[in-house]
Amino acid sequence: xxxxxxDVGSSSSSGRGGTSQRREAGRAGQRKRKxxxxxxxxxxxxxxxxxxxxxxxxxxxxxxxxDLTERxxxxxxxxxxxxxxxxxxxxxxxxxxxxxxxxxxxLEKEDRTKALPKLRVESRRKYLVKRKDDKIRELExxxxxxxxxxxxxxxxxKERREREHRCTVLQLAKDYEKVRDAENxxxxxxxxxxxxxxxxxxxxxEREKKRGYEQRKWEEDQMRxxxxxxxxxxxxxxxxxxxxxxxxEDEIEFIKSLPLKGTRKKTKKKKKKKEEDSESxxxxxxxxxxxxxxxxxxxDVMKAPDNSKMSIQEVRRxxxxxxxxxxxxxxxxxxxxxxxxxETGSGKTTQIPQYLYEAGxxxxxxxxxxxxxxxxxxxxxxxxxxxxxxxxLGNEVGYSIRFEDCTSERTxxxxxxxGMLMREFLVDPSLEGYSVIIVDEAHERTLHTDILFGLLKxxxxxxxxxxxxxxxxxxxSEKFSDFFDEAPVFRIPGRRYPVHxxxxxxxxxxxxxxxxxxxxxxxxxxxxxxxxVFLTGQEEIEACQEILTERVKALGSKIRELIVLPIxxxxxxxxxxxxFEATPPGARKVVLxxxxxxxxLTIDGIVYVIDPGYAKQNYFNARSGMESLVVVPxxxxxxxxxxxxxxxxxxxxxxxxxxxxxxxxEMEENTVPEIQRVNLGNVVLxxxxxxxxxxxxxxxxDPPPAETLILAMEQLYALKALxxxxxxxxxxxxxxxxxxxxxxxxxxxxAGEFGVVEEVLTLAAMLSVNGAIFxxxxxxxxxxxxxxxNFFHPDGDHLTLMNVYNEWAGTEYSSQWCYxxxxxxxxxxxxxxxxxxxxxxxxxxxxQLSTNPADxxxxxxxxxxxxxxxxxxxxxxxxxxxxxxxxxxxxHPQSCLCEDLPRWVVYHELVLTTKEYMRNVxxxxxxxxxxxxxxxxxxxxxxxxxSKKMPxxxxxxxxxxxxxxxDPVS
DNA sequence: GAGCACTGC
Numbered sequence: 017x018x019x020x021x022x023d024v025g026s027s028s029s030s031g032r033g034g035t036s037q038r039r040e041a042g043r044a045g046q047r048k049r050k051x052x053x054x055x056x057x058x059x060x061x062x063x064x065x066x067x068x069x070x071x072x073x074x075x076x077x078x079x080x081x082x083d084l085t086e087r088x089x090x091x092x093x094x095x096x097x098x099x100x101x102x103x104x105x106x107x108x109x110x111x112x113x114x115x116x117x118x119x120x121x122x123l124e125k126e127d128r129t130k131a132l133p134k135l136r137v138e139s140r141r142k143y144l145v146k147r148k149d150d151k152i153r154e155l156e157x158x159x160x161x162x163x164x165x166x167x168x169x170x171x172x173x174k175e176r177r178e179r180e181h182r183c184t185v186l187q188l189a190k191d192y193e194k195v196r197d198a199e200n201x202x203x204x205x206x207x208x209x210x211x212x213x214x215x216x217x218x219x220x221x222e223r224e225k226k227r228g229y230e231q232r233k234w235e236e237d238q239m240r241x242x243x244x245x246x247x248x249x250x251x252x253x254x255x256x257x258x259x260x261x262x263x264x265e266d267e268i269e270f271i272k273s274l275p276l277k278g279t280r281k282k283t284k285k286k287k288k289k290k291e292e293d294s295e296s297x298x299x300x301x302x303x304x305x306x307x308x309x310x311x312x313x314x315x316d317v318m319k320a321p322d323n324s325k326m327s328i329q330e331v332r333r334x335x336x337x338x339x340x341x342x343x344x345x346x347x348x349x350x351x352x353x354x355x356x357x358x359e360t361g362s363g364k365t366t367q368i369p370q371y372l373y374e375a376g377x378x379x380x381x382x383x384x385x386x387x388x389x390x391x392x393x394x395x396x397x398x399x400x401x402x403x404x405x406x407x408x409l410g411n412e413v414g415y416s417i418r419f420e421d422c423t424s425e426r427t428x429x430x431x432x433x434x435g436m437l438m439r440e441f442l443v444d445p446s447l448e449g450y451s452v453i454i455v456d457e458a459h460e461r462t463l464h465t466d467i468l469f470g471l472l473k474x475x476x477x478x479x480x481x482x483x484x485x486x487x488x489x490x491x492x493s494e495k496f497s498d499f500f501d502e503a504p505v506f507r508i509p510g511r512r513y514p515v516h517x518x519x520x521x522x523x524x525x526x527x528x529x530x531x532x533x534x535x536x537x538x539x540x541x542x543x544x545x546x547x548x549v550f551l552t553g554q555e556e557i558e559a560c561q562e563i564l565t566e567r568v569k570a571l572g573s574k575i576r577e578l579i580v581l582p583i584x585x586x587x588x589x590x591x592x593x594x595x596f597e598a599t600p601p602g603a604r605k606v607v608l609x610x611x612x613x614x615x616x617l618t619i620d621g622i623v624y625v626i627d628p629g630y631a632k633q634n635y636f637n638a639r640s641g642m643e644s645l646v647v648v649p650x651x652x653x654x655x656x657x658x659x660x661x662x663x664x665x666x667x668x669x670x671x672x673x674x675x676x677x678x679x680x681x682e683m684e685e686n687t688v689p690e691i692q693r694v695n696l697g698n699v700v701l702x703x704x705x706x707x708x709x710x711x712x713x714x715x716x717x718d719p720p721p722a723e724t725l726i727l728a729m730e731q732l733y734a735l736k737a738l739x740x741x742x743x744x745x746x747x748x749x750x751x752x753x754x755x756x757x758x759x760x761x762x763x764x765x766x767a768g769e770f771g772v773v774e775e776v777l778t779l780a781a782m783l784s785v786n787g788a789i790f791x792x793x794x795x796x797x798x799x800x801x802x803x804x805x806n807f808f809h810p811d812g813d814h815l816t817l818m819n820v821y822n823e824w825a826g827t828e829y830s831s832q833w834c835y836x837x838x839x840x841x842x843x844x845x846x847x848x849x850x851x852x853x854x855x856x857x858x859x860x861x862x863x864q865l866s867t868n869p870a871d872x873x874x875x876x877x878x879x880x881x882x883x884x885x886x887x888x889x890x891x892x893x894x895x896x897x898x899x900x901x902x903x904x905x906x907x908h909p910q911s912c913l914c915e916d917l918p919r920w921v922v923y924h925e926l927v928l929t930t931k932e933y934m935r936n937v938x939x940x941x942x943x944x945x946x947x948x949x950x951x952x953x954x955x956x957x958x959x960x961x962x963s964k965k966m967p968x969x970x971x972x973x974x975x976x977x978x979x980x981x982x983d984p985v986s
Numbered sequence: 987g988a989g990c991a992c993t994g995c
Contacts, residue, residue: 389993389994390993390994391993391994417994417995418994418995433993433994433995434994434995435993435994435995436994436995438994438995439995460993462993462994463993463994464993464994464995552991553989553990553991554989554990554991555989584990584991584992585990585991585992585993586990610991610992611991611992612991612992614992615992615993616992616993631991631992632990632991632992633991633992634991634992645989645990645991647991690993698995702995754995755994755995756995786990788990792989853995908988909987909988909989910987910988910989914987927990929988929989930988930989931988933988935990
């Protein structure tokens with residue numbers, strides 16, 4: 017096995033047109049690696065390679081060579097196809113696809129503009145009705161409480177009057193409801209247009225025959241209606257009479273600390289190259305004016321320029337980057353790589369590409385590319401820049417994200433997601449079309465940006481004309497600078513208000529409870545302004561919401577109205593939209609959010625942030641091949657990012673539910689970058705496709721754990737994406753074209769052989785929208801479960817998912833249908849997009865679309881061909897053991913196979929929660945494994961020996977297995 | 987009888 021790894025990166029002629037430099041670097045690294053390995057592997061490796069006889073070795077060698085030739089021919093075909101496509105942009109096929117895309121975009125846009133106001137009005141109406149009921153109930157409870165607590169004594173005159181008033185209000189409200197509901201009372205109804213009077217008018221009451229009754233009745237109705245006013249508008253007048261002084265039972269003591277400096281007020285221009293940096297140690301003169309500063313800054317808010325009244329050019333000139341335009345361009349001219357450090361709001365994302373465009377970096381037809389970690393960011397920034405330049409989006413300024421390519425021949429400034437640039441590398445490894453690449457938000461350290469760093473650094477070496485800008489928020493620019501051979505750092509001030517930080521005096525045991533208490537504390541003691549609470553997940557958010565509504569109810573009308581709103585990614589969009597509605601005057605909004613509010617979306621009007629200091633993070637354990645979602649303390653960088661969310665509209669406050677000591681001593685400086693936490697199967701495949709052989713010694717900003725890389729390569733080898741020398745095979749090259757994980761890619765390719773491509777594409781798409789298909793609200797859990805059970809397929813969850821998709825497709829992709837069966841429309845739409853994209857790629861990987869919906873066996877065999885790594889066999893006591901490692905796993909309780917546990921299963925993924933669960937499971941026959949993965953399974957491994965005792969897979973037996981696997985030929 | 991943080995191709 018070790019030898020196999022040492023050989024990874026051998027001198028394959030990549031066929032991707034990889035540069036000589038790159039190949040040379042790889043070879044050098046590989047040599048080094050080889051030397052290291054042979055010293056510690058005790059000759060185990062060479063043994064493995066020399067074992068097979070000479071004849072076999074030859075044929076194997078021949079096979080390998082043949083495959084490599086085929087692979088290179090395939091790559092050539094792909095390149096040719098790409099070239100012919102870019103030349104004839106207006107060709108029929110593309111034209112059709114383009115029109116379809118444009119039509120969809122247009123529809124979506126119309127949907128948004130048309131439906132949104134209507135939805136808003138509708139939801140407001142519903143909300144008002146609901147709120148009225150709530151308020152009546154609340155009032156009732158209040159009155160009861162007070163009667164119980166105070167009876168009649170101890171009441172001042174004012175209190176007594178108030179109470180009487182409340183009773184009257186309640187009585188009126190009840191009467192009104194009674195009148196409205198009662199069927200036998202004739203009320204005035206506006207006659208419907210066109211309807212004849214006789215139809216709609218039914219006599220019931222003799223009184224109505226009297227003269228003027230109708231008029232009087234109408235007036236009475238109106239009066240009743242108006243005499244009730246709901247809402248918090250009248251709360252303001254009670255605000256100042258201190259009839260009662262509210263004291264919370266358990267308050268949390270906070271200690272104020274130095275504020276996170278705002279950058280808005282500063283006019284001091286800080287522009288320092290790295291070498292001058294030491295002189296400009298941050299000025300400490302404004303520490304003592306902390307308190308006054310707070311007030312001062314508030315005035316500043318009032319005076320802040322109203323952007324809507326400024327012309328576009330005026331806005332551009334008012335941005336903090338503007339004064340640095342010329343010096344920035346000079347720095348870019350003088351240096352190939354430049355690190356741009358600037359906080360959000362400095363305008364760097366929108367302005368710098370424009371400056372470059374104006375400075376002539378696009379004159380020879382080359383593009384300025386700017387990557388963003390998120391799709392929405394790429395889209396919205398591009399549209400903003402197009403507007404500023406007075407061009408139509410998609411012409412000179414465009415964006416490119418998955419499912420949507422809004423660029424054209426004329427595009428010079430191109431915004432895209434980082435993953436999209438990765439894909440472009442596959443087509444154009446030296447990025448010939450670009451003169452400048454800007455990697456924005458580099459501090460977020462997404463998987464794709466991290467890989468891009470290595471690739472771009474390499475490309476920059478042999479393309480001196482390519483400029484590289486890495487833009488990041490403060491703190492880690494030094495690290496980027498070191499990585500890019502001491503590249504200079506250019507600093508731009510941001511635009512943010514100061515945020516005052518408060519820590520707890522002692523640690524809080526229960527942070528959900530503590531967060532709720534802090535919300536109320538803020539609500540009672542601090543002036544108006546919305547609150548944002550960071551929690552780890554849906555469950556915590558729901559718990560916190562419950563606590564808050566309960567407490568607010570208990571406090572009744574003694575406090576202002578408090579609107580509690582949840583937000584997390586899996587929340588249906590119409591509920592998500594609520595957090596963007598303006599807070600009614602006099603009320604306060606509390607948003608309970610997951611990490612989604614840390615970077616992905618910005619909520620207006622947030623003044624207070626409550627940060628318990630935890631988040632859920634995904635960790636991939638290479639040894640067990642298992643992902644686990646665990647709650648971990650956040651990093652200091654993340655905590656500061658959260659605090660910064662309070663300083664967007666004015667000076668804010670951040671309440672941290674941990675001690676200052678914990679912040680300084682227990683928390684990590686930075687979050688562990690994604691590349692060190694996730695399964696790298698896909699990344700390895702892509703890098704291999706780029707002709708990078710030696711992945712262990714690839715130039716990483718932070719290297720991933722070697723184990724993760726090794727596991728990824730082992731898996732790719734088992735999937736036949738790499739050959740025994742670690743070179744990319746034809747299969748591997750095709751898999752790299754598909755934007756899915758390697759196992760899924762293999763499954764899709766296998767579907768071609770089994771004639772079930774359409775079916776497998778459907779379930780691949782459904783599996784790709786991560787478990788967010790079924791919506792399960794707490795209050796309707798039973799309904800949701802029965803709805804889900806209706807889709808169950810006896811052969812497993814994959815086919816169940818396929819049922820869901822096919823039924824949905826049968827309803828013409830109806831959203832109503834989704835709503836009725838508790839399926840998330842958003843996820844289904846996404847599945848459809850993914851499916852369309854995959855189907856479109858089938859031609860590219862040279863697979864014929866085929867279908868055979870009734871053949872469950874063929875479908876399951878295709879799944880097994882991709883996921884033979886994920887096989888488990890029934891053991892005992894409802895437990896399963898994985899086929900190779902013998903790890904004990906359980907069937908997930910949500911699986912449709914839970915009732916009747918089959919002997920052999922393939923699972924889509926393992927998750928560690930309370931136990932080790934297999935999620936999305938399908939029934940298979942053990943014998944299929946010999947058919948679809950004969951190189952991986954032995955006869956004796958797939959025999960049904962459940963009558964016998966399970967052999968212990970430990971010690972020697974395990975060694976045997978490993979050896980067998982390491983040498984697939986024997 | 988559990989539980990899906992968040993992105994991206």
